[in-house]
Ligand code: SF4
């Protein structure tokens with residue numbers, strides 16, 4: 001099968017002919033690297049869809065190398081909106097930057113039993129493997145590189161809806177700028193998620209919760225300067 005791979009530094013797509021069928025993209029790249037071109041560079045870890053380190057774009061859609069099975073003619077590129085270090089390897093520093101901007105972690109939890117159904121509510125978001133496929137698919141980064149973005153906002157919702165979390169209010173405050181209101185609700189982040197997470201739904205929930213806490217969508221024109229008040233905490 002023929003496969004094209006975008007290479008650095010000239011960004012040209014290099015074609016490789018590989019005599020392999022019905023294998024994962026990672027197996028195919030390993031074959032190219034060991035048998036054809038040792039300069040080809042990519043990153044991977046667990047080889048089983050858990051570590052999130054092998055996301056790339058195939059024919060314009062985000063995929064994990066270790067689970068995607070390529071077809072003849074596929075074009076492989078690095079994920080978008082991240083600095084390309086070499087070939088398919090990108091700088092993953094944005095993960096920390098966006099999680100930090102949204103305070104997307106636990107800042108302390110209260111003691112107490114949590115009902116099973118409450119844990120089930122946040123289980124899906126807890127399954128995020130930080131592959132950044134959703135961020136690569138998100139059109140907002142083309143106009144706002146500071147957008148906190150889908151994976152961090154999903155994590156924020158996970159902690160905001162955790163009954164043990166002590167700092168939900170601080171997290172809601174953190175996502176008012178470059179956060180929930182910058183999302184266009186286009187849903188592009190949903191089909192690319194290998195963990196079946198729907199960040200757009202979590203962003204909707206954060207908007208609803210923010211509204212209840214007294215925040216407004218800053219893009220709305222309330223004509224006449226109605227004062228909806230400050231957040232109520
Ligand atoms: S729904 Fe929001 S976060 Fe998801 S891709 Fe669209 S703009 Fe980005």
Ligand code: SF4
Pocket residue numbers: 052127128129130131132133134135150151154192193194195196197199
């Ligand atoms: S939400 Fe899904 S697509 Fe986004 S980083 Fe987490 S696992 Fe990857």
